[in-house]
Amino acid sequence: MASRTLWKIPVLIGSVRRGRQTPKAALFVKNRMEATGKILSELLDLREINLPIMEERLGHREDPPPGLQFLADKIRYGDGLVLVSPEYNNGIPGVLKNALDYLYEEFHRKPVAIVTVSNGAYGGINALAQLRLVLLAMGANPVPTRLPIGNIEDMLDENGTPQRESLQKRADDLILDLLWSVQKASEMAQ
Numbered sequence: 001m002a003s004r005t006l007w008k009i010p011v012l013i014g015s016v017r018r019g020r021q022t023p024k025a026a027l028f029v030k031n032r033m034e035a036t037g038k039i040l041s042e043l044l045d046l047r048e049i050n051l052p053i054m055e056e057r058l059g060h061r062e063d064p065p066p067g068l069q070f071l072a073d074k075i076r077y078g079d080g081l082v083l084v085s086p087e088y089n090n091g092i093p094g095v096l097k098n099a100l101d102y103l104y105e106e107f108h109r110k111p112v113a114i115v116t117v118s119n120g121a122y123g124g125i126n127a128l129a130q131l132r133l134v135l136l137a138m139g140a141n142p143v144p145t146r147l148p149i150g151n152i153e154d155m156l157d158e159n160g161t162p163q164r165e166s167l168q169k170r171a172d173d174l175i176l177d178l179l180w181s182v183q184k185a186s187e188m189a190q
């Protein structure tokens with residue numbers, strides 16, 4: 001077992017929509033991770049980072065747009081990552097795919113937990129499956145446990161507090177899975 005006391009695992013908010021719900025889920029997972037006492041987390045918000053349309057990947061550019069290096073460093077130097085994405089038209093939002101397409105090396109063997117949200121019953125499972133494929137293409141290591149959150153408007157309040165106990169249990173299962181992968185990745189890197 002790796003002996004590190006605090007793992008760095010940021011949470012990326014993959015929605016910039018006006019009136020968006022996704023930050024509630026991001027805050028919820030961040031809070032649950034920090035409650036383990038083993039994880040130091042922070043929110044990375046694509047609305048704040050505000051990247052332009054990708055013309056070329058970071059590794060091939062000498063003039064990265066503002067915010068891109070910040071995002072890349074947060075992902076590269078994190079022990080793992082949580083991606084929180086809404087589902088739009090059966091897929092992931094363009095703004096999230098655009099951000100991911102800027103990056104590549106930063107994701108190498110990175111343990112990533114995927115959380116998706118929707119206002120319907122299925123919680124964005126199509127987006128979840130797509131995001132897995134995207135992450136695999138980037139050489140990341142998406143963890144097997146999934147957390148699709150349906151009926152997002154009622155499921156979490158503005159502070160990310162779950163309105164059902166089952167959601168807390170599902171989030172904790174995801175975090176346990178992510179921590180396992182993070183620890184294994186760290187052991188292998190030594």
Ligand SMILES: Cc1cc2nc3c(=O)[nH]c(=O)nc-3n(C[C@H](O)[C@H](O)[C@H](O)COP(=O)(O)O)c2cc1C
Pocket residue numbers: 015016017019020021022023086087088089090091117118119120122123124152
């Ligand atoms: C452009 C658009 C397309 C959507 N398509 C889907 C969809 O295919 N499946 C689904 O379950 N929900 C869909 N929804 C509903 C979203 O899941 C819901 O609005 C959710 O709150 C989106 O996250 P956000 O609030 O962070 O944008 C769509 C919403 C928008 C704005």
